[in-house]
Amino acid sequence: MADAAPHDRRRLVIDSATESCSVALFEDGALIAGECLMLGRGHAEKLVPMIAALPDRGRAATILVNSGPGSFTGIRVGLAAARALALAWNATVRSYHSPDLIAAMARAQHGGPVAVDVVMTGGHGEWFVRPFDADGLALAPLASLSPDAALARLSAPLVAGSQAAACADARPGVTAMPLWPDARQAGLLPATALGDGAAPAYGRAPDARLPGGVLPA
């Protein structure tokens, strides 16, 4: 029996949901190439060239994409790229959420099991918040909260994410770990954090009001 083509053993990871923009190519679970840029804006220009710079233009049998939350536009850029590549390569798309990867990165950086509150920049001045136990199990659903409400939710000794420093400033005693999702660290994700398909996790409803300023139901 002939050996499988390299891309059959490869997994491409795409993460453009937040201020960072990263890609990674894994083969048999080992990272073989990747790049992570702190862009802020411009993911739609950078992402595809970053993938094209990977070995074999990033071709893989499985595409793993960050489906959010983060910036509405960044989420869509990643999903659009992942779905189009899957169509072109007849690949399978799977997804994960930003807080899961940030929590996994925080545990790895900490060096062992630790409870983590992930606090990330949201929209309209709100923060996305999700707590994880020491084994990486999410303890509550994702919430989009005002900073005060987010701070009131903190319970773990470690806060990770783009608003970690702000949390530590407001809550002395909390250890801050400023982190953004990095596709090269996707190997840290527990299997339970991987979902089939790639449904967007915007974390917030569209900013739209019905005539008369009424919020949609």
Add this chain to the structure above:
Amino acid sequence: MALILGIESSCDETAVAVIDGSAKTLADRIVAQRIASQDEAHRPYGGVVPEIAARAHADVIAPMVAATLADAGLTLDDMDAIAATAGPGLIGGVMVGLVTGKALAMASGKPLIGINHLEGHALSPRLADPTLAYPYCLLLVSGGHCQILEVIGLGQYRRLATTIDDALGEAFDKTAKVLGLGYPGGPAVERLAREGNPRAVPLPRPLVGSGEPHFSFAGLKSAVLRARDSGQYAPADLAASFQQAAIDCVIDRTRGALAACAPNMTALVVAGGVAANAALRGALEALAGEAGLPLVAPPVKLCTDNAAMIGWAGAERFATGQSDPLDLPARPRWPLDDSAAPVRGAGVKA
């Protein structure tokens, strides 16, 4: 044979098409096309909500590419290039279509061609009518755009007029809102206008007869609002009188533009969503006759936003060897005539 995959997502329609650029008839040129309208999603809001539009594009665009290729009996490998709208338009939606196009192009090793949505409209008459040659005088009228251009050649445009406030389609939509006709408003105003008297309501014709070449519809829309609030007029008369006033403005401005065009125009061409308005087409037919030119108007299905026109513009550019890099930016504003002088009040519609 040059097969081009066209992708359009600049406003509230997601569209994908396969175009055969070497075919000689419209029927053969559009190998397959799918259009997903978002009208139902935006109707409760009375207009297009950019974030809702962008989410809807992201939800449907990849399956639509797959389905359109299947309709054509072709695969991505059969395509010669990928053409995607790169602007102008609602930037969230443009990015979805453009990134999809980039990823497809990169993965398949095909060239990417970023298309100006307005160029798609401007060249759509050439898709429909293989005999239409450059140069021609183009009236481009849609919900977001209202301008008259000399189309000198591929990528060569001279703007003769633009709007200083509302686009023509925008004026129709706002009038529909005033009359409680719902969204999208243009076709609803046209339907109601058929039952009314176009001379019943005295409405202004902004800028008609003035030396300024541009359009203005904001005052007309406000006059419709005042006339409605007076309680003197039936809705059908308001719709018919508004439509007639708008058409009078368009004809006056277009007559002036034709006089300012180079003498070698091959046709007066109308494109964009409002080109589907039958009363406007009739008036333009008469004007073209006055000028001794044929009126060329694409079929109604090619007037509203579609991907066939994007694929066709891609085919014209592909034929000249053009392509774009994978870091091509999406552009919310992208005038066809970059050298045109700024016009007071004109923004994205310029």
